[in-house]
Every structure is written in C-alpha cells, then in structure tokens.
Amino acid sequence: MTLRVALIGFGAIGQRLARGLLAHPDAIELTGVLVHELEPARAAAVGDLQAVRPLLTDQREPWLAARPELVVECAGHAAVDAHAEAVLHAGCDLLLASVGALTDDHRLARLRALATAAGRQVLLVSGAIGGIDWLTAARDAGLREVVYRGRKPPAAWRGSPAESAHRLDALDAPTLVFKGSARQAARDYPRNANVAATVALATLGLDLTRVELWADPGVAENRHEVEAWGEAGHLLLRLENRPDPENPRTSLVTAHSALRAVLNRCSAVVL
Ligand SMILES: NC(=O)c1ccc[n+]([C@@H]2O[C@H](COP(=O)([O-])OP(=O)(O)OC[C@H]3O[C@@H](n4cnc5c(N)ncnc54)[C@H](O)[C@@H]3O)[C@@H](O)[C@H]2O)c1
Missing domain, CATH: 3.40.50.720 (NAD(P)-binding Rossmann-like Domain)
Structure with a gap:
C-alpha cells in the first residue's frame, strides 16, 4: 500500500x-x-x-x-x-x-x-526549527516561560520595521530590534512568522510566547534560539541553519x- x-x-x-x-x-x-x-x-x-x-x-x-x-x-x-x-x-x-x-x-x-x-x-x-517534540511534551508537563530569539546579520533586516528604527549599516554590536509577543512579531515581522508561530503554537500560544529579534553583526547566517523553562526542566536550543540554494530565505x-x-x-x- x-x-x-x-x-x-x-x-x-x-x-x-x-x-x-x-x-x-x-x-x-x-x-x-x-x-x-x-x-x-x-x-x-x-x-x-x-x-x-x-x-x-x-x-x-x-x-x-x-x-x-x-x-x-x-x-x-x-x-x-x-x-x-x-x-x-x-x-x-x-x-x-x-x-x-x-x-x-x-x-x-x-x-x-x-x-x-x-x-x-x-x-x-x-x-x-527543532526541539518541537520536547516543547510539546514539556507543555503538557507545565511550561512557565518560552522565548524565541531570531538573530540575523543587520543587512537581513532591510525592508522590515527595524530599518526605520536603526542605522543597520552602522551597527557594531548585537542590537535588539523587536521585543514582544509572537502575535505582535507575526504582524510586524511576517518574514519571521513561520518559526515564531511554530514555537508559540507548540508552547504557550501567540500571546504568551515572547519573541526577540536581533540584528547581530557577529553572525554570518540566520540563527534561531529557543529558551524554555517549566516543570520538565530548561531547554536552550540554538540552530544555525544552512539556506536552501534555491531560495536563501528558506x-x-x-x-x-x-x-x-x-x-x-x-x-x-x-x-
Ligand atoms: N515552517 C518553516 O520553517 C518554513 C520555512 C521556510 C518556508 N516556509 C513556508 O514555505 C513556503 C514555501 O517556501 P519556498 O522556499 O518553497 O518558496 P518558493 O518561493 O521557492 O516557492 C513557492 C512555490 O509556491 C507556488 N505558489 C505560490 N502561491 C501559490 C498558490 N496560491 N497556489 C499554488 N502554488 C502557489 C509558487 O508558484 C512556487 O512554486 C513559504 O512561503 C513559507 O510560508 C516555512
């Protein structure tokens, strides 16, 4: 079959x-x-x-x-x-x-x-994103706090609201360009919506899952970090994904x- x-x-x-x-x-x-x-x-x-x-x-x-x-x-x-x-x-x-x-x-x-x-x-x-198996299991055990951090080179934030708030070309240290709920992040930074939404839907939901977006001159490629605390323990996850050559945004x-x-x-x- x-x-x-x-x-x-x-x-x-x-x-x-x-x-x-x-x-x-x-x-x-x-x-x-x-x-x-x-x-x-x-x-x-x-x-x-x-x-x-x-x-x-x-x-x-x-x-x-x-x-x-x-x-x-x-x-x-x-x-x-x-x-x-x-x-x-x-x-x-x-x-x-x-x-x-x-x-x-x-x-x-x-x-x-x-x-x-x-x-x-x-x-x-x-x-x-990885770790969704741990996160969904830990949600059932009781999760207190979940943060998703997206970290990209400054140029990768061109065309987003970060561009009007920061001089991206001049950044010489990691800079927080967005901090808020996953729901706000999906609205203001839709290009990051898939990963932030996946973490949020797997854990505390769109309003309680926190998102931080960083413009970081110290990274060459996009990084995803998830940190979660709850009854099952503490998760700290960092992913350095290779882009797909057919579509570097994926x-x-x-x-x-x-x-x-x-x-x-x-x-x-x-x-
Ligand atoms: N969950 C994740 O982690 C994650 C990561 C990357 C991308 N994505 C999602 O996957 C999608 C596809 O990514 P990709 O890199 O393959 O994009 P892509 O731009 O390379 O390809 C998109 C394909 O969809 C087709 N298409 C667009 N609108 C359509 C429609 N209404 N009906 C039928 N086909 C349509 C296009 O013709 C094209 O073939 C992205 O838009 C994004 O939403 C999710």
Missing part, C-alpha cells in the same frame, strides 16, 4: 520534497503538484524531477480528482487561504509548511472546525522536515 501524496507549490521546498518523495516509490505515490504559474514550474521539472512534469497543474479540481490522501502545502500563506478548505472538504489530511498562516485566530479556528467535521487532520511541519532543512513528516505517515517504526 502506498500513501497518495499531492503538493501545493513547486519552489525550493516543493522541488526538494518531490525529489525525496520520488525516491520512495514503494511507500509514496505522488498524485499531483498544484502551482500558481505553470511555466516556471515546468522549467524546474527537469533532470531527476522530470517525472513531476505530467503531474504539474494550475487547476485544483483535476488535481484533487487524483484522490490524494495527504496534501503538503509548501507555497505560502496565500495558498493556505486559497486551497486549505477545499483540500479538507475533499477528505485529505493537510500538512502545512506555512505555519505562520495560523497566527490568524479566525483561520486557525476555521481549519480546526473543517478538519473535525471531515474527520481529517491538519499537521504542521517543525520546518526550520532553510534547507525545511523540505527534509516535510519529507520526514510524510514518510512518518507510512513507516512501520516512527521517530
């Missing part, structure tokens, strides 16, 4: 994920890849991704008619809005990479209600996190 899997999105994550899924033909059947624009997707479906070419479509109905059991979204918040409800209505489970889309309480409640009514599940990738590990989540749905032993 193979698991029938469909994708939304064929960018950095979608391509790497498709490659991983195609490498497991005994376990996975890729039924379709829904994209926004066909031409760039076709141009990417070459070499070891050639098998994806006939599966690409920009039409949702034929894509759903191929009866996937699990749909993986790796296309952005707008794609969650456009397709998540139809996917659940069609009786598929839905694995989301764009976890930041769930910082909208209304959207989260609607997806929860639809999944419950359809008897399906909405699953969230851990993506660029960590390479994200596609592998989605692949692992899919393979776990059809593995005899799951970790």
